[in-house]
Amino acid sequence: MKILCFIQTLDGNANNNSLESLCAAQEISKNNGAEVHAVVFDKSVADKLSGYQLNSVIYVNNEELNNYNPEYYLKALEMLSNDLNPNLLIFGHSYETRDWVPRLSARLDKAFVSDCTKIIFEPELYFIRPIYQAKLNEKIKLNGQGIVSFQAGSYSSDNISSGSCNVNEVSFDLSLNLTVRPGERFKDSADGVDLSNAEVIVSIGRGVGKVENIDMVKSLAEKLNAQIGASRPVVDAGWLDHSYQIGSSGQTVSPKLYFSVGISGAIQHLVGMKGAKSIIAINKDPNAPIFEISDYAVLGDIFEILPKLLEEL
Template identity: 85%
Template sequence: MKILCFIQTLDGKANNNSLESLFAAQEISKNNNAEVHAVVFNKDVATKLSSYKLNSVIYINNSELETYNPEYYLKSLELINNELNPDLLIFGHSYETRDWVPRLSARLDKAFVSDCVNVQFESDLHFIRPIYQAKLNEKIKLNNQGIVSFQAGSYSYENIIEGSCSIEEKSLDLQIDLTVRPGERFKESAEGVDLSNAEVIVSIGRGVGKIENVELVKSLAEKLNAQIGASRPVVDAGWLDHSYQIGSSGQTVSPKLYLAVGISGAIQHLVGMKGAKNIIAINKDPNAPIFEISDYAVLGDIFEILPKLIEEL
């Protein structure tokens, strides 16, 4: 078996979700004795990848790939796929992945299983992904060759197995008639909040009821020396700025402790925080999806629980 893992980059650094997916590829390799190859468009990242236990790193050195264009990305991976002929192509599930990998699936005539969170090793490989707002898991078997993407937080990139491998530099013929020309990359406001390195996050959900109650949760965060996060409904309501939003349309975090206050746990939020080492959820709904991934579930009224918790702290 042969695996090719695409490493997405931004500002000269590898995307964390791509590195998580690379570890998933290593896990598959351990159970299936598979070759693992990485492909990347950045030389510095290629050098870093060569310190991992891989069969090779393929560095594509083309000026067309210095900025994102789905058609150049598509052509590049098509050419590399035709040369290497991998059984499995693996991606981190990012906005860019959603844009161009379905096109790659059609071009290569390979099934694309997106949003996976785990792999089960049986007589065949089975990929697990949540469905119906994460209330159920779907188990999918890929016959022969296929393409898979993993949600952020499905694996920890800190567990990547180190080693050494060669770097194969290539320059591809990417002469194509472009029909897509992406605009300027969106940038967060300079006043935005970076939660990516926060060790403790107290996250606010719609269950707090109204904007005046946000201060109660902030008081708890101060006691815990924690950063504040939020679900999308809180941001949409204008209670907190978008820079605090965690989830598929916000930030992806992996703190040591994630305390969710009044968050039900829609899949769009879960993908942004399920990589947390410890998750505590406080909610009055016993069927809240967030309880399914929580290490500690506190069932009750947050307006009774939080004041007592603040008092104890």
């Protein structure tokens, strides 16, 4: 079995979700002996990847790939796949992946299983992904060929096995009559926050009641040396900037601890934080969806619980 794992990059750095998917590829290899080859369009990242336990790193050296364009990305991966004939292509489930990988699936005539959360062997290889608004899990077997993307937080990039491998450079004729010309990449405001690498996050929901109560939650974050996050209703109300928003229309996070305060847990929020290693939730609604994925569920009034918790801390 041969696996190609695509590593998305930005400004000379590997996307963390891509590195997590590389960890998944290594896990498959440990179980069935598959070859794992990382594919990347950035030379500096290719050199860094050579320090991992892989069969090779494939650096695709084309000027057209220096900036994101789905048509160039599609053609490069199509040509590489036709040359190497991999059994499996693996991606992190990013916005870019959602943009161009379905086209790759159609071009290669390979099934695309998106948004997976784990792999299992029974003893054959199966991929698990949430369906019906994450109420159920689907178990999928690919018959020899396919494309898979992994949800952020499904695996930890800290668990990638180290080693050494060669970097093989290739290039392709990517001549195209472009129909898509991406604009300037979106940039966060100067005072925005990046929660992608936060180890502890205290996240604020509509249950805090009003903006004046946010300071109490911020005090908890300070005690825990944590970053602040928020659900969409808090951002929509103007209580916190959009850069704090976690969920399908905000940031995707996978901290060691996610402390939810007054968040009910709509599916749009859960998809952005369910990769957290441990989840603590405080809510007065016993039917709050977030309790279903929490490691510790605290049922009660946050205005009674938080002051006592702050005293203990």
